[in-house]
Amino acid sequence: MRAAVCRRPGGPEVLEISEVPVPAVRAGWSLVEVKAAGLNRSELRTRQGHSPAVSFPRVLGIECVGVVAASTDPRLPEGTTVAAVMGEMGREFDGGYAEYALLPNSLLMPISTTLSWDVLAALPETYLTAHGSLDALGVVPGGPARLLIRGGTSSVGMAAASIASGYGLETAATTRRHDKIAALTAAGVDHVLLDTGDPLARSMHSIWPEGPDYVLELVGARTTVDSLHLVRRGGTVCVAGSLSGWTIPNFEAIAMIPPGTKLTAFHSDSLKGTAGTPVLQRIVHEVEAGTYRPNIDRVFPLDDIVKAHHYMETNQATGKVVVLP
Template identity: 65%
Template sequence: MGETMRAAVWTGPGGPETIEVRAVPRPAARDGWTLVRVRAAGLNRSELMTRQGHSPGVDPPRVLGIECVGTVAESLDPLLPAGTTVAAVMGGMGRAFDGGYAQYALLPDRLLIRLRTTLDWPTLGALPETFLTAHGSLTALGAGSGETLLVRGGSSALGLAAVSLARERGLSTLTTTRNPEKVARLAANGADHVVLDDGDLAAAVRRILPAGPHLILDLIGAPTMLDSLHLVRRGGTVCMTGLLSGEWVVPEFEPVGSIPSGTKLTAFGSGDLAGRAGADALRRIVSDVEAGRYRPVVDRVFELDEVAAAHRYTEENRATGKVVLRC
């Protein structure tokens, strides 16, 4: 048997206990694929859904993890010498092939984004999926200076990132949470207004913005989409990005009857972020974080051996911000 590494292997649909940390063969670089020494991997809701068995076509055993940061260990690509700092996100990671929940990951060269940074690994590991998705969502919304943005699901890592980027773009921000214990932390992290979603969100938002916000970034998903369409101001735009609810489908959705006249509905899928598509944006984000223009909110860092506890912590909605695995 050759060299081994430790990896968190998903063994089948179920709870966090279905992810087992074990010794597995360490892969070797090959043509078109680079071996990365993973230093940190952000945890994402989509990985919880895969673990639960809700990702068709993703079969166990599989090393989950749709993003990671680290250094090149072995590569046949002369543009990726050993020691180069890299990030990777999406493009089949943790789904079509093994992902970031491991000491090493064998990844397609096309996915690797080369970086120069002084950030520590957990901070860097909190950026790729979350901040690129926030950036893409704001672009899809056409967000511009002077507008108002409501972020539904604001205590999530993505919600916090969206508020940070929106403020940098000159937008006024409102963000929501259903947990009263998270209100103060959201306010401390830059939102202009924090709205407690206690079942009558529209009334609470209209006390601040009688006409409604120009833009809504909905990270909850199907259960709140119709409500968001009627909460945004006339002619405004709603972007569906997250699936915090775990529900994918809006039953009996009738576009003509459900979308108010002139209101726009769009979506952003983070599959558009892989490799070169997200490289320039991620480098700008890293530079901005280094310069202190904004910062990722890392709620908690777990070690690789604690991956089941990390999944449980995230599933129980205990985090305000990003959960990161240190590998």
């Protein structure tokens, strides 16, 4: 089979299309014919060598969708459409950048859908993260509430905007690029704020003087403290992304979290496998109904995986990048 193998840490060029053996099925694992895989910035960091636990060579890819080709699990007969995400895919064992992937049965989520493979592949990691993050914030459909999404043109940000629009929330979102404003508006965002690197307070308070009720923080380390001071008193900030890194320098909780403000987090590993199956199925139905948007930016063939990683690394995407084996 063909696979994009990351031979060593480095730039996009370290991803090589290679012929490798199709993995043999073993107890507790199923062979999935990969039909499409969404790309994620965590894979970029792993490729760059920022995941010390990952050894090379490795087939990257923390998510994929496809069809069960061989299985020992009666719950997963051959031909079943499945999605898989996280659970050390593309890190501890080979992931979705290949024509076939051998995956733990516990990770596989059987899905019923009429969506095309590229659309289905745009959903698991992004929409499960967005959905779980809004749950962690305490957002509920129909309630009068204001949500700020920092990092709005990321794939998770676009998904969160789509869900929040379906919920009836008033939303604002940030972007660093003027040419991405229209995409956020199309995703259902009510107010788009240009993030110039300065604190957002002035532009934020011109829209909502008391601040948003909720902040979905996808930029991460660089802006989390600022978000804690933007949200209204008693509001909640959820960190669910790390576009600017993993750690907040010199973070002092008592000094940096305003009284009454809540700080939480969400990681998509919480909705992998059985826990995520009903949630992902509902998301698929909402996309099929036109309530949610898949927000695909661009689709690459697997042979162009180097170009796809360069495209992602240079922040050209507005939404999800998908690869088709």
